[in-house]
Amino acid sequence: xxxxxxxxxRETRFNLPTQLPHLSRQTDRRxxxxxxxxxxxxxxxxxCQRPAxxxxxxxxxxICGEEFMDFTQRALDASWRGHAIRVQTMPTxxxxxxxxxxxxxxxxxxxxRPDICEIDVIWPAMLAGHLxxxxxxxxxxVKQFDPTLIENYTxxxxxxxxxxxxxxxxxxxxxxxxxxxxxxxxPETWTELEQMARRIQAGERRKGKNNFWGYIWQGSCxxxxxxxxxxxxxxxxxxxxLDANRRPQVRNERLQYAIERARGWxxxxxxxxxxxxDEDDCQSLWLAGNAAFMRNWVYCxxxxxxxxxxxxxxxxxxxxxxxxAGRARTLGGVAMAVSxxxxxxxxxxxxxxxxxxxxxxxxxxxxxxxxxARPALYRDPAVLSQTPFSGxxxxxxxxxxxARPSRAAGVNYDAVSRAYAGSIHSAxxxxxxxxxxxxxxxxxxxxxxxx
Numbered sequence: 249x250x251x252x253x254x255x256x257x258r259e260t261r262f263n264l265p266t267q268l269p270h271l272s273r274q275t276d277r278r279x280x281x282x283x284x285x286x287x288x289x290x291x292x293x294x295x296c297q298r299p300a301x302x303x304x305x306x307x308x309x310x311i312c313g314e315e316f317m318d319f320t321q322r323a324l325d326a327s328w329r330g331h332a333i334r335v336q337t338m339p340t341x342x343x344x345x346x347x348x349x350x351x352x353x354x355x356x357x358x359x360x361r362p363d364i365c366e367i368d369v370i371w372p373a374m375l376a377g378h379l380x381x382x383x384x385x386x387x388x389x390v391k392q393f394d395p396t397l398i399e400n401y402t403x404x405x406x407x408x409x410x411x412x413x414x415x416x417x418x419x420x421x422x423x424x425x426x427x428x429x430x431x432x433x434x435p436e437t438w439t440e441l442e443q444m445a446r447r448i449q450a451g452e453r454r455k456g457k458n459n460f461w462g463y464i465w466q467g468s469c470x471x472x473x474x475x476x477x478x479x480x481x482x483x484x485x486x487x488x489x490l491d492a493n494r495r496p497q498v499r500n501e502r503l504q505y506a507i508e509r510a511r512g513w514x515x516x517x518x519x520x521x522x523x524x525x526d527e528d529d530c531q532s533l534w535l536a537g538n539a540a541f542m543r544n545w546v547y548c549x550x551x552x553x554x555x556x557x558x559x560x561x562x563x564x565x566x567x568x569x570x571x572x573a574g575r576a577r578t579l580g581g582v583a584m585a586v587s588x589x590x591x592x593x594x595x596x597x598x599x600x601x602x603x604x605x606x607x608x609x610x611x612x613x614x615x616x617x618x619x620x621a622r623p624a625l626y627r628d629p630a631v632l633s634q635t636p637f638s639g640x641x642x643x644x645x646x647x648x649x650x651a652r653p654s655r656a657a658g659v660n661y662d663a664v665s666r667a668y669a670g671s672i673h674s675a676x677x678x679x680x681x682x683x684x685x686x687x688x689x690x691x692x693x694x695x696x697x698x699x
Contacts, residue, residue, distance in 0.1 A: 306592045307334045308599060309361040313582070314339035319615045323608055333595060344368055344471075351375060355587070363590035364599055367409055369400060369581045370654040374661060376403040380586040383407040385597040392606065397621055400651055401583055408585060410604040411621030413612065415580030416649055417479055417568055418636055420534065420542040420552070424562040425452070434566035438483070438509065441541060441569045445517045448540040457538070462517035464533055465543040468526045469673040474652065474665045475578040476543065477672045480506035482650045485573030489668055489693075490653035496693040498668070499686045506571065507675050507682045514676055523676050535559055543568065545580060549636040550617040565636035567644055575648035581621070619645060660696050667692040 312320060317337050341347045348371060354362070355378035367375060383390065383406065390398055390407065397411040419441075421434050425448050435441040445462025452460040466472035482488060484506045487497025514522055519533075527544055531551065534542045537558040542548075552559055567575050584600040586593055602608060609620040610631055617634040625631045626645050632638045637645050654661040671689035675682045 306595055307336060308363040308590075308592060308596055309336045309338065310364040310599070311338050311340055311362045312364075312366050315616060316612070319612055320603065323603070323611060335599065338362070340366060348374070351378075355589070358589045360587075360589050360591050363587060363592055363596040365585055365587065366412065366582050367585045369415075369579060369583070370652050370661060372401050372408050372583075373403050373655050373658040375585070376406065376408045378588055379406075379408040380588050380590075380593050380597060381406040381408065382410055382586065382597055382600060385594075385601055386410060389601070392624065393604075393621055394623055394646060396579070396646065396649060396651070397581070397583075400579070400655065403655065409583035410585075410600055412582045412584050412604055413609070413618035414621050414645075414649075415546050415582075415619070416577040417475060417543055417580075418546060418549075418577070419566045419568050420544060420548060421564050421566065422448075422540050422559070422562055423564045425540055426564075434564060435541075435569050438569045438571055442513075442517065445540050449517060452540075459538050461519055461533070461539050463513060463541045463543075464518055464522065464525065464530045464539045465513075466526055466530060467514070467518075467523040467673070467676055468529075469523075469669050470526070471665055471669070472526050473669040473672055475580075476510075477507070477668060478578050478650060478652060479543075479568055479576045480510055480571070482576035483568070483571030483573060483648075485571070488650060488653060490656045490664065490697065492656055494656050494697040496690050496697070498671075498693065499690040502572070504682050504686060507672060507685075511676050511678070511682065523673060546619055546636055547617075550634070565641065567641070567648060576650045577648045579649045579651045657697065663696045664693060667696060 310320070317339065320335075320337060341350060348368070351365065351367070351371075352375075355375065372379075386407070393411050394414070397414065398407065401407060401409040401411065419434060426432075426434070426444070429444070429448050429451055431444055435444050441463060449460060449462035466476050478489060480486075481498075481503045484502040486500050486502030486504075486506060489497060491497055514520060519525070527548075530539075530542055530544055531548055533539050534544070534548075535552065535555050535557040549565060552563055554560075568577050569575070584604055586596040586600055590596050604621070606622055606624065609622055610625055610628070612618060613620045613625065613631045614634065619635050619637060620626075620631060623646075626637070626642060629638070629642065632642050632645075652661070653664065657664040667689060671685040671692070674680050675685040680688075
């Protein structure tokens with residue numbers, strides 16, 4: 249079966265300004281769907297491989313999140329004037345793993361489309377060789393972004409992407425249940441979380457809610473467990489998987505302590521099957537009203553507020569609890585990149601610069617509830633009003649953010665993450681001791697990074 253690209257391709261028209269800024273310089277089903285889309289994508293894009301003369305009205309192709317396609321169309325139509333350009337937009341795939349594989353296949357073939365693409369926060373080092381350096385196009389404007397993000401998207405001195413929005417792990421909690429059981433605020437530490445979760449869970453079960461749990465998180469053996477594990481590790485001062493020189497930072501007492509604590513949650517404060525839960529599994533249990541606390545991402549805020557569930561008007565959001573070394577939240581997010589195989593790199597870079605501009609990021613936040621990547625916007629209450637960082641959390645947007653070691657690991661990041669998640673998973677499921685899992689992990693990371 250071939251899924252024709254025309255079935256899910258959309259087209260938007262916009263006008264290019266006369267002066268361009270700086271322009272003078274999981275499952276078998278998922279696998280089946282991915283292969284079908286890849287077949288359609290590469291077939292369509294291969295048709296563009298033959299050299300063609302530049303036209304006065306270049307056609308650019310952009311791959312972006314489906315939830316942003318309407319916003320992108322409105323933003324470009326409303327804001328750009330001058331020489332007409334057309335932009336064809338395609339949605340990203342639902343699976344990030346499949347989306348990365350699609351990009352790798354397209355770049356391997358050196359296809360001229362897509363010109364512009366959204367990339368995940370952990371992909372820059374893996375894709376850097378195929379992306380345009382946007383530094384000359386954004387110029388001094390780079391200082392207006394969060395420096396942590398710019399560092400993440402800078403590979404070997406080249407700014408290969410511009411931050412579009414940021415994401416992070418957060419703690420969702422039932423405000424009504426905290427009040428009912430005598431708590432006045434969200435837990436500040438992991439110890440407080442355990443105490444509160446235990447009391448609320450016991451109380452709800454006495455009411456006959458046998459499927460109610462104190463704390464749910466993502467324990468499935470994949471990237472989601474890498475994110476949870478890094479938060480446990482960093483909050484206890486156990487390092488960050490790899491240091492900047494690619495040396496493993498996993499065989500230490502602080503990480504061992506953090507994993508042993510999490511292992512104690514399985515089957516007590518968290519369901520026995522938590523070791524197979526991903527974000528969607530947690531969200532389902534949460535929306536059903538069967539959890540006191542949940543670790544999940546920013547996007548769950550809007551889903552919870554809009555869902556027809558008993559939780560809708562009864563929850564709050566806080567930073568993840570602190571360990572002995574402080575708070576830690578895994579950095580997520582998306583950025584705009586330009587393919588170096590594009591026939592129109594300058595025009596594509598101008599579009600990327602515009603879509604990550606302050607005005608565009610403000611409008612995107614208001615329209616789609618994402619958290620912008622420009623610190624200046626955090627001082628605008630309206631911008632954050634539809635996100636978890638409205639109100640009291642507005643001054644904590646970047647507090648505790650920790651990046652996965654994708655820059656240090658480079659093209660080996662996927663192998664590093666799989667090894668990390670696999671070892672933690674084997675410890676959580678008691679296939680081996682935590683100490684043995686970390687010893688094995690250290691050896692595997694040394695092999696992968698050749699240290």
